[in-house]
Amino acid sequence: MKTVIINHSDTRGGASVVSYRLLKALKAEGADVKMLVCHKATDDPDVITAAPKWRCRIPFIAEHLGIFAANGFDRSSLFKISTGSDGLPLHRHPLVKSADAVILNWVNQGMLSLDTIRKLADSGKRIIWTMHDMWNLTGICHHAGSCSGYLRQCGKCPLINKKEKLNDLSHDILLRKKELYNSCDIHFVAVSNWLAGLARRSSLMAHSRISVIPNAFPIEDFLNPPDYDRNSLGLPAHKPLIVMGAARLDDPIKNLPMAIKALNILADKGPDAHAVFYGGIRHAEILNSLRLPFTYMGTIDEPAKLRSLMHHASAVLSSSDYETLPGTLIEGQAAGAIPVSFGNGGQSDIIDHLSSGYIARTGDADDLAAGLGWAVTHPHDPDFLADSVRRRFSARAVARRYLELLSGRS
Numbered sequence: 063m064k065t066v067i068i069n070h071s072d073t074r075g076g077a078s079v080v081s082y083r084l085l086k087a088l089k090a091e092g093a094d095v096k097m098l099v100c101h102k103a104t105d106d107p108d109v110i111t112a113a114p115k116w117r118c119r120i121p122f123i124a125e126h127l128g129i130f131a132a133n134g135f136d137r138s139s140l141f142k143i144s145t146g147s148d149g150l151p152l153h154r155h156p157l158v159k160s161a162d163a164v165i166l167n168w169v170n171q172g173m174l175s176l177d178t179i180r181k182l183a184d185s186g187k188r189i190i191w192t193m194h195d196m197w198n199l200t201g202i203c204h205h206a207g208s209c210s211g212y213l214r215q216c217g218k219c220p221l222i223n224k225k226e227k228l229n230d231l232s233h234d235i236l237l238r239k240k241e242l243y244n245s246c247d248i249h250f251v252a253v254s255n256w257l258a259g260l261a262r263r264s265s266l267m268a269h270s271r272i273s274v275i276p277n278a279f280p281i282e283d284f285l286n287p288p289d290y291d292r293n294s295l296g297l298p299a300h301k302p303l304i305v306m307g308a309a310r311l312d313d314p315i316k317n318l319p320m321a322i323k324a325l326n327i328l329a330d331k332g333p334d335a336h337a338v339f340y341g342g343i344r345h346a347e348i349l350n351s352l353r354l355p356f357t358y359m360g361t362i363d364e365p366a367k368l369r370s371l372m373h374h375a376s377a378v379l380s381s382s383d384y385e386t387l388p389g390t391l392i393e394g395q396a397a398g399a400i401p402v403s404f405g406n407g408g409q410s411d412i413i414d415h416l417s418s419g420y421i422a423r424t425g426d427a428d429d430l431a432a433g434l435g436w437a438v439t440h441p442h443d444p445d446f447l448a449d450s451v452r453r454r455f456s457a458r459a460v461a462r463r464y465l466e467l468l469s470g471r472s
Contacts, residue, residue: 069167071101077168077194080277087278087461121148122172132231139221143202149175163188183246192251199264201232254387254408278460284396288370301336302376302438311343321381327431329354372397377437398444400437418450
């Protein structure tokens with residue numbers, strides 16, 4: 063069976079990274095699979111550029127001009143929403159035409175329109191659509207936050223309409239998605255049980271076929287001994303390390319101020335630990351409010367350095383308001399670090415509370431600090447932590463579950 067994975071990029075953003083991992087995992091299991099992208103950064107011959115850069119920009123610009131006009135020419139939420147109004151005609155691409163099955167991943171930002179997805183489904187190909195955020199189950203937003211409009215039929219969207227209009231752009235796009243879902247044979251995959259639960263409660267996807275298959279992670283890589291010692295990483299020799307990382311640490315969803323608050327509580331109570339941060343941040347001086355000693359390592363581009371850091375860590379921290387499936391927790395756990403996080407997302411797929419990690423009460427900095435204290439003082443078995451993630455998140459385990467979907471056995 064010939065399969066093509068469609069994703070906006072092969073490396074840009076979390077969805078791109080895990081989509082590329084899926085490609086490699088399926089190839090390792092003998093699948094005939096290619097990946098089609100707008101932005102290619104690897105030299106992998108199995109990754110194909112869908113169109114020239116200038117051609118990819120046209121639907122991107124067209125979609126955002128429509129959003130800009132609908133929002134009263136307000137830029138504040140321009141890139142927080144997607145409409146699927148415009149896209150490339152990939153149903154005519156030779157790679158897609160020759161495929162038996164198509165796995166859609168993150169196809170926003172003008173890559174695929176809802177109309178093109180309908181044409182793909184109408185062609186008789188098996189369509190699997192992997193959900194990496196909430197966009198499939200809402201009208202236009204990728205993360206609904208505290209908004210519950212998707213439980214009804216959207217409208218009065220806080221991101222698009224300041225006039226409290228019920229039949230706004232979010233409502234119109236939700237109805238277009240509903241018509242697509244009801245008339246096309248699409249099997250959706252949620253990467254966490256949390257996301258699947260939201261989808262099943264939504265007005266849009268309550269009757270859709272939804273399976274839960276996590277993202278694939280290079281678990282085996284994190285089982286290897288570290289390539290860098292603490293001295294090479296510029297870290298203290300003996301203190302317990304608490305690691306927090308993200309593509310952008312100051313993304314509001316990551317709630318860095320909450321992490322600082324919890325770490326300061328820990329600093330006031332002990333034990334003597336050291337915090338390590340990695341990832342992009344616009345104003346690194348915010349970290350200077352920490353009372354716990356810390357190191358900021360910037361963006362880590364070398365995989366061996368990240369693996370080594372996780373191996374030296376006692377705890378890996380996420381203070382996010384919500385996460386679909388936080389990869390840093392999985393990678394840290396695979397390397398033997400104890401994950402500590404709030405539970406408002408896919409964390410419960412990763413952490414068994416007080417066994418393989420700590421799930422703090424949502425929004426409670428004191429409990430988050432208590433979890434960190436438990437993690438850095440509690441004896442733990444690295445092999446137990448690694449085994450708990452290997453069974454669920456290894457590339458082989460994930461690839462085999464996708465192959466079952468592709469064959470129609472699931």
